[in-house]
Amino acid sequence: MSEENSLGSVEVSLSPLQRFEEYIQSRRKRMTPQKKQLLEHVFSRHEHFDADTLIDNLPDDAKGIGRATVYRALSEFVDAGLLREFQLDGRAVYEHDYGYPQHDHLYCKECQKLIEFQSDELIELREAVARMSNFRVTGHRFIITGVCEDCRMSKRRRRQRLDMI
Amino acid sequence: MSEENSLGSVEVSLSPLQRFEEYIQSRRKRMTPQKKQLLEHVFSRHEHFDADTLIDNLPDDAKGIGRATVYRALSEFVDAGLLREFQLDGRAVYEHDYGYPQHDHLYCKECQKLIEFQSDELIELREAVARMSNFRVTGHRFIITGVCEDCRMSKRRRRQRLDMI
DNA sequence: ATAGTTGCAAAACATTTGCAAAGTT
């Protein structure tokens, strides 16, 4: 389920916060109001975000949290297996990992939307490829880029309007 | 063959330089000694590189080329369908696209090596996924991360040595 | 002649780091 974290696979029975507390203790780290607030906010909605968006959307009672703290917390969350991180157009993007099934993305370069999809076949393919190269897999990143349905449709609409002239 | 370029698919019968010249003309851009030198150097060996490595390895007669010029040339090469660009650990990495078969990568996080592999199955999978979402595909990025054979072996060797104590 | 290109330096970004003050265990 969760890959590339440092606690290995654990069944989902704990809340993200409980899971993080486990991690904190296993690493002699400390729980702080900042980390707690960030974690709660991050898990309050299932969507993709980057550090900046996160900071901008922080609730008022968490507005005082410094940039560096946010960055530091995000890497802890990733390390704890709560979040998954990947690069998109040069910046880091995060999404829920803990308690969320493995999946990949379609990325619309018009509207920057990320659409999730799941494919067991891809995992099989990944294992087959790795086996051939004697490679030990810890994870992968598969992003299909293009134009999403919505953007295709609004483009077509625009084209039709022009054709009428 | 080549994806995400702006000239569409063209058969490989021209040298990279000729192909670039075509692009230059189609875009009312200009050929300069700097672009020519960079292009020649970039296509003199088939390997992955980033902007910095490229600049460092430039032959003496091209040493005077400014950073900005290199960056500007690289995006032209990408736009011309000569190079493919992707992000790795936060920076842009380039590889030959023109005249080179489509492939994906295994990325060793120990030694940062990129190993290429090709899979038709992956392309079929990509099309199938896109079809389901009514998505128009222009390309994809598939990177399998893990530890390569060489690094696995040297780790094992190290472990065995320790076990003997 | 016209418009694109160069090199430089400065700016822009995203992210990281050093450090003193504050907080957690």
Added chain:
DNA sequence: AACTTTGCAAATGTTTTGCAACTAT
């Protein structure tokens, strides 16, 4: 008390931009 974390500002690393001088067409 011991050690970690915070927020700030400064530093970093990579890529982009403004601009005057230059150059390809």
